[in-house]
Amino acid sequence: MMRVQLSEKSKAEFIELIAKDSITCWFEGDEFVMPSGQGKTAKGIVLGKLLVWRHRQTEVDELQVKLNGAEERALTCLEYKDKYRAERDELQKRVDAVKTLIEEYRDPPTEDKTFQHALSIVADELEQALKGGDQ
Numbered sequence: 814m815m816r817v818q819l820s821e822k823s824k825a826e827f828i829e830l831i832a833k834d835s836i837t838c839w840f841e842g843d844e845f846v847m848p849s850g851q852g853k854t855a856k857g858i859v860l861g862k863l864l865v866w867r868h869r870q871t872e873v874d875e876l877q878v879k880l881n882g883a884e885e886r887a888l889t890c891l892e893y894k895d896k897y898r899a900e901r902d903e904l905q906k907r908v909d910a911v912k913t914l915i916e917e918y919r920d921p922p923t924e925d926k927t928f929q930h931a932l933s934i935v936a937d938e939l940e941q942a943l944k945g946g947d948q
Contacts, residue, residue: 815845817863823870830866831859908943915939 817840819827824840831838836855838847845863847856918936921929 815860815863816843817845817867818843819867819870823866823873827863827866831862834858911939911943 819840828839834855836847836851836859838845838859840846847859915936918932918939921932923929
């Protein structure tokens, strides 16, 4: 018997792999069991495969941790993207409202020329503000 720490899934996959070679073995908890009578060569091959499998499983586990971290970062990025999209949409609504005001100020429903001129100046200033100031 040999003590090996593998996940239950990994143990089952290893046993399935070895069974293809018509070799009988199993795990009892973390103990690898291979009954006698299957030959020293078979036992050596299986133990060699088990050592490689365990090493590879360690690599797989490390990669899984990295993958999980990458997935978490991707989800965080998506959350930020959604947040910024909502903020952008809200800002666009505000800009559109100001543009509507500018259009209304350029053609006010009044005959008062002084008031029309004042609204025209306000419209120009609002338009400049939307463009980024005194550019």
